[in-house]
Amino acid sequence: MKKVKDFLTRDLTSVMPDTPLKEVAEILSWRGISGIPVVTENNEVIAFISEKDIITSLFPEQVKIENPDVIRIGNLSEIVKKLTAVGEAVVRDYMNENIICAKEETPIADIAGIMLKKGIKRLPVLRDKKLVGVVDRANLTKALIEEGSFD
Amino acid sequence: MILTVTLNPAFDHLLWLKDMKPGRLNRASTTKRMPGGKGVNVACALAVLGEEVIATGLLGGQACRGYEESIRKAGVTTSFVYTDQEIRTDFYVVEEGKSSQTMLIEDGSPVSQRYLNNFLLNFDRLLSICEIVEIGGSLPSGVEPKFVKELIERAKAKKKKVILDLGEPILKELLDVSGLFIVKPDVREKKILFGRDLGDPDVRMAVAKDLRSKGAEMVILNYSKLNYLVVGDGEIYEGGIECEECGILIGVQDGMLAGFINGYLSEGNIEDAFKIGLASGLATERSKVNYPTSKTQVERLLSTSKIRKVG
Numbered sequence: 001m002k003k004v005k006d007f008l009t010r011d012l013t014s015v016m017p018d019t020p021l022k023e024v025a026e027i028l029s030w031r032g033i034s035g036i037p038v039v040t041e042n043n044e045v046i047a048f049i050s051e052k053d054i055i056t057s058l059f060p061e062q063v064k065i066e067n068p069d070v071i072r073i074g075n076l077s078e079i080v081k082k083l084t085a086v087g088e089a090v091v092r093d094y095m096n097e098n099i100i101c102a103k104e105e106t107p108i109a110d111i112a113g114i115m116l117k118k119g120i121k122r123l124p125v126l127r128d129k130k131l132v133g134v135v136d137r138a139n140l141t142k143a144l145i146e147e148g149s150f151d
Numbered sequence: 152m153i154l155t156v157t158l159n160p161a162f163d164h165l166l167w168l169k170d171m172k173p174g175r176l177n178r179a180s181t182t183k184r185m186p187g188g189k190g191v192n193v194a195c196a197l198a199v200l201g202e203e204v205i206a207t208g209l210l211g212g213q214a215c216r217g218y219e220e221s222i223r224k225a226g227v228t229t230s231f232v233y234t235d236q237e238i239r240t241d242f243y244v245v246e247e248g249k250s251s252q253t254m255l256i257e258d259g260s261p262v263s264q265r266y267l268n269n270f271l272l273n274f275d276r277l278l279s280i281c282e283i284v285e286i287g288g289s290l291p292s293g294v295e296p297k298f299v300k301e302l303i304e305r306a307k308a309k310k311k312k313v314i315l316d317l318g319e320p321i322l323k324e325l326l327d328v329s330g331l332f333i334v335k336p337d338v339r340e341k342k343i344l345f346g347r348d349l350g351d352p353d354v355r356m357a358v359a360k361d362l363r364s365k366g367a368e369m370v371i372l373n374y375s376k377l378n379y380l381v382v383g384d385g386e387i388y389e390g391g392i393e394c395e396e397c398g399i400l401i402g403v404q405d406g407m408l409a410g411f412i413n414g415y416l417s418e419g420n421i422e423d424a425f426k427i428g429l430a431s432g433l434a435t436e437r438s439k440v441n442y443p444t445s446k447t448q449v450e451r452l453l454s455t456s457k458i459r460k461v462g
Contacts, residue, residue, distance in 0.1 A: 010223055012205065012230035016272065023269070030233045031216065042279040130280055133228065 004111055005104035007143035008125045008133040014039045015049065017092040024049055024091060037124040037131055038095045044129045047095035050122075057094050058086060101126050102135055108143055111135060153197055153412070154281040156274070156302065157190030157208035159259040159289045160231075161241045162218065163401055163441060169247050185440055186218045187241060189287030189316050189337065191227075192402040195442035196409030196431060198226030200449065202416070205230055207277055209262055209270060209291065212237035225442065230277055232270045236260035236291075243401060252399065259291030267298065274302060278309045283332065285412070287316035287405070296324035303328055316408055319344055329366025335408055336362070338373055349374035356380065356387070356462070369421065371411065373404060377432065380461075381411075383421040387462030390425055392432040393455060402441025407432030409442070410449060426456035 014037045015024055027036060028051055035050030086094075100118060102111050102125045114120065115137065122136040163186070166179035186195075194206040206227050210218060211234040218238060219229045239257035246253075278284070284306040286299060299321055306313050312332035315322065322336055323345065342349045349355040355374045359382040362370045372380040377400070378391035392403065410431025414424035430452040434443035443449050 010228035011219065012228060012277070014276070016276075027233065039276060041276060043276045 002108040002143055002147050003104065004102045004106045004108070004125055004135055007108070007139050007146075008102075008104070008135050009139055010133040012043070012131055012133070014043075014045075014131055015091050016041070017047070017090065017095065019091045021054065021086055021089045021091065021094065024054075033136075034121050037134070038091055039131055043131055045099070045101060045124045045126055045131050047091075047097045048099045048124065049091050049095040053096050054086065054094050099124070103127070104132060108140070108147060112140055112144060115140060152281040153194075153202055153204045153283045153285060154277050155190035155194040155197070155204060155206050156284065156286040157188040157194075157206065157288050158270075158286075158294060158298075159239070159291045160186070160188035160191055160208050160210060160218070161239045161257065161259075162214065163187030163243060164240050165243045165245060165399070165401070167245045167247070171244050171246055171253065183439075184240075186221045187401065187441055189405050190285060191222055192405035192441045193285055193287055193316070193409045193412075194227045195222055195225040195440075196402075196406045196435065197413060199443050200409060200413040200431065200446050202413055204228065205277060205281060207231060207270075207273065209234050209266060210238055211235060211260075214238055225440075230273060232266060232273055234262050234266040236262060243399070245399060252401075259289065259294075261293040262291045267294065271301070271305075275305060278306060278311060281311065283312045283314065283412070285314040285316065285408075287337075287408075289318060290321065296321045300325055300328060303331075314408075314412065316405070326365055331367045333369045333371065333408075333412070334362050334367040335371040335373070337404075342374055344372075356382075359387075369415075371408065371428075377403065377407075379407070379425075379429075381421055381425050382462075386421050387460065388421065388425050388458045389461050390429055390456065390458030392429050392436070393457075394433065394436045398436045400436060403432045403435045405441070406435030406443055410434075422458070422460075425458050426453060429456040429458070 035048055037045050038047035038049055039045050100123055102123055122134055124131055125133045162184050165183040167181040168177055168179055171177050191206055194204045197204045204227055207230045210231040215238055223229055239259050242255040244253040303313050314333040316335045316337055318337045336344055338344055344358055347354050347358050355372055359370045359372045359380050363382050370382045374380055381388045407428045411424045411428030414427030430449045431443055433452050434448045438444040
């Protein structure tokens with residue numbers, strides 16, 4: 001059975017806790033990804049920041065838990081105030097430290113189960129706590145199809 | 152782990168024509184587009200040869216996601232910093248039956264300081280997970296050689312081995328930097344370095360020794376089409392890559408350097424490293440991309456590597 005090391009994307013794109021949120025938005029947009037690992041200066045993964053983390057932090061009362069992708073807009077001046085604040089914010093203010101990571105030796109079935117159960121789109125892959133790549137649903141799906149069977 | 156730095160990467164766009172007529176409409180019968188840039192080519196070749204390698208640099212524009220994906224397919228880990236400028240394209244016109252290709256090279260677009268700062272932050276993080284840093288190729292418009300010097304100083308401060316594969320305009324600003332692992336001046340077709348003609352055996356020997364005395368452990372000097380002089384501690388060798396008359400030479404020099412690095416890391420001596428380098432260069436010329444197809448292919452070509460001790 002395939003392991004994470006057989007299909008992960010060996011991309012080390014990451015940010016640090018003091019990276020401005022504006023830069024995170026730029027990275028996510030240019031790379032067409034939903035989230036990015038947060039690392040220390042030694043490349044150790046300490047958190048993850050996703051578009052969902054930013055949006056749900058901005059509009060917690062408006063976000064329906066069952067469908068966080070849909071936001072109802074309320075008071076406009078309140079939203080402008082929040083957007084101004086987010087423009088000055090850094091990753092530390094919005095990152096999620098409660099993260100799940102994979103190791104290169106993790107079997108494909110285990111990682112598929114975790115991603116489905118927890119609703120995770122993208123997670124970091126570590127070697128000795130350091131980032132070596134990411135697994136997302138697209139490369140997981142591709143690997144599962146190539147595997148031909150999944151128990 | 153080896154880190155390669157390509158500050159001014161490009162797509163290599165090959166156009167095959169029967170006969171190019173300047174000033175007229177020319178239609179290519181076949182085209183091919185692949186990621187290029189000296190450091191990236193070295194990274195791909197190193198990955199094929201079995202080394203763990205990370206490629207970093209500056210990328211930008213719509214096509215850069217595909218660029219990174221292509222080199223990851225070769226086995227390279229990527230960690231590029233994206234900018235708001237489009238990646239450049241280098242065009243290579245290959246004419247049927249001709250032994251040389253016409254190259255049209257774009258200069259890189261200017262890069263704002265903000266992205267250079269992001270690159271330095273990322274570079275520092277990558278230094279924590281690598282042992283060797285290879286810096287190759289040209290610089291984007293407006294980026295000064297002192298930026299490369301800054302990278303070297305940061306790498307040396309963290310006790311990393313540094314390899315330079317740079318052109319004369321950058322290299323001449325770095326001559327006061329000591330403690331380098333390998334220096335390979337990128338002389339392209341002119342074969343003149345610091346105003347000295349490398350075609351003369353005595354001159355090239357003096358140039359290589361000069362570079363070594365300035366603080367490089369090993370110097371690889373390309374003195375004619377694909378012939379090299381390699382100078383190390385008490386050992387000097389010459390040898391060349393025997394390519395086909397009409398072969399495509401994109402990446403051959405980079406394949407040679409990658410083979411030399413891989414060979415030196417595995418065998419620990421210049422003689423074997425040089426032979427593996429020449430085989431890797433030849434394997435690149437025979438492959439359909441700008442790096443060798445496989446390690447087996449390089450091993451198979453190893454018997455064709457002919458070198459001689461000249462000092």
